[in-house]
Amino acid sequence: MEPATDLPLRGFRIISAEQYGAGPYGTMFLAQMGAEVIKIEPPGKPGPDGQRRGGGDTARAVGPHFLRPGESVYFQAFNLNKRSLTLDLGSDAGQEVLHRLVGQSHAVANNMRGDLPARLGLDYAALGTINPAIVCAHLSAYGRDNARAKWPGYDYLMQAEAGYCQLTGEPGGDPQRMGLSMVDFITGTIFCIGLLGALVDAQRSGKGRDVDTDLLSAAVHQTSYPALWYMNNGDETQRTPRSAHPTATPSQMFRAADGWMFVMCQLPKFWDILTTRIGREDLAADPRFATNADRLANRDALTQALDAEFGKRPMAHWQELLGGHVPVAPVYELGAALDNPWLDQIGLRDTIAHPDAPELHVLKSPLKFDGQRPPNRAAPLLGADSEDILADLGYDPDEIARLRAGGIV
Template identity: 50%
Template sequence: MSPLSGVRVLSVEHYGAGPYGTQLLADLGAEVVKVENGAAGGDYSRSVGPYLLGEGDSQFHQTFSRGKKSVNLDLKSAAGRARFERLLTEADAVANNLRGDQPEKLRIRYADLAAIKPAIVCAHLSAYGRGNARAAWPGYDYLMQAECGFLSLTGEPDGPPARFGLSMVDFMTGSLMALSLVSAVLRARQTGQGCDVDLSLYDTALHQLSYPAVWYLNEGLRTERLPRSSHPSIVPSQLFRTQDGWLFVMCQTPKFWNLFCEAVQRPDLPADERFIDPPSRLAHRDALQAEIEQTLETAPSAHWMALLAGLVPVAPVNGIAAALDNPFAEEVGMLNRVDHPQREGGLRMLSSPFRVDGQRPPNRRAPLIGEHDDEFP
């Protein structure tokens, strides 16, 4: 039995952050039912290109709604509202990732639903939160990266500000929504008392500033971008050129530093007064980079990986193709295939990151709009 078997979540969701979080719940066995207004096109992700799968579906949508169900229901109509409230009586939670002022308008807060089901959990994910000056603002991942300082920490010092290559604030916020929803459901099952739980992209992004935030708040230190994506205080922990590409080497402890120097046949480096201890290496970062690169540029990345992998924390810098064609991804079961009526041979997909009793949950395609209307009249 999956850990969340018997948990039902109604989700008024669209695009990325909310669907990512509820998909994690579905992976763990929850029954996630997308509440979609078919007349308005349903979840916006269904129309996100470039790869569409017939009418009302796309590879983008399949990425975020695997294993869910869908009902075609207009929350703003009297009939749709009545049906939603019927479904609510058998649900554990209602999730949404709408603008912060929308849950009140749609009457999907705990205050609106408690009279129907006192134990219901209402999980809200929005750009800036509810009940504040920005509640009605639209907002997206990249904006949070910009305002919360991420762009100032990413890229080379002499380049323009740069965002993450992926929408990691969406994914982090969705994950935290899933965690808070499950936690609140556990309490509701013990006490019979539901609640609202709130996550915002802004709060999550600011929280992820982590130790650089603590350094600034207490010491006034402004962490800045460093060349080669270097760690701010540990050396060497950065990108290095090889003969044909790049490696990321992370000698986070003196043990790994010594093992690295031994493996690349540079016993002179630990004995050099400039590099003899962590503070010295930090003070002479540029000189150490030049010394290490002088060695690594004599051979291709594969040569150094053969010497260092499993001994020292090191990784090649791959593009997406190399990352997905990596035999290790197949070995650990992170790639699979799902059937799809618009795709002969199915869709190749990423597996869930979870393992339960050593097994990854099965992958099932995302639903069509209203595909499960008969199951939830």
């Protein structure tokens, strides 16, 4: 599929020295918005048989599902629409290639350990003299300017240190992480926002800069209003039964006849609509449930009453009765969530061609432009674009062959 010509980042070139999840997740948004994202990956080392091993983004080797040896399905989740250039950034020749690229690019992104961007010449101090308008975006575990700069770090550690694990689960149970790596995803999104903000300024001022975010800062920032409740009022949010909202009631999971559902009466009007539509005006008239404060004080009794009512019918009945009137959703397992016909109605599922899978199922971008989701292309094979990129930079075939023979690309 050819790149779309009307996407908002068309004409922008982003170099990204990235691997695994958080950084690639963020730059994938840029690629889906039309930017040319060139993914720099280590070329690996030659083995006794002359074949390169150990190269590429480590995500290419994450199982259990592979399109071919060393090309995982996992990798496709973070790298759609990108190009791949293998390059040894630790070599002088690799730095020469990088500098030529920087001269023709708008931003350089990385999600390396905090001490590495300066060492590998990926910050504005190193690259601003080559291209004064270049934006250098950095995503690390703990930041580049503090005593933890050399520390490796991952999503699960941030969930632990930022308080998520103690907030998740049933009261009295063991600490639990969230089922998905949400700190990676939100940090990648913040990374993308910061890069775009600096890029807008560079386009009007002609001067780039460094822009940083880190996993722990993003994780703590997402504690949001509970953070302010604690910092200003000493009110430390605790776990609630049934994943209930800490203040609004009823806003939690309930048992239908065939499974769980989530009902959210965040506003007083929804409580009134709920009791009317399920034919339980007596609950609205009960003084124990008259106001939100009353319902919160008597949440256990209200849960029992609504469980008894909802347990009379399957989830589909309540979805039909309440959908569009009271905020309600089924509590799906992951398979059911992805098989939901609604995803096809809104065009969130996609099928693309990959060299090893003519019909590879992926998700489309959650963004729309002019009412349309941007098109997807399969993530590139390792080094698939190296020769074309080098040729565009002015390297002739003999020079490219020498770079390959030297293990630079």
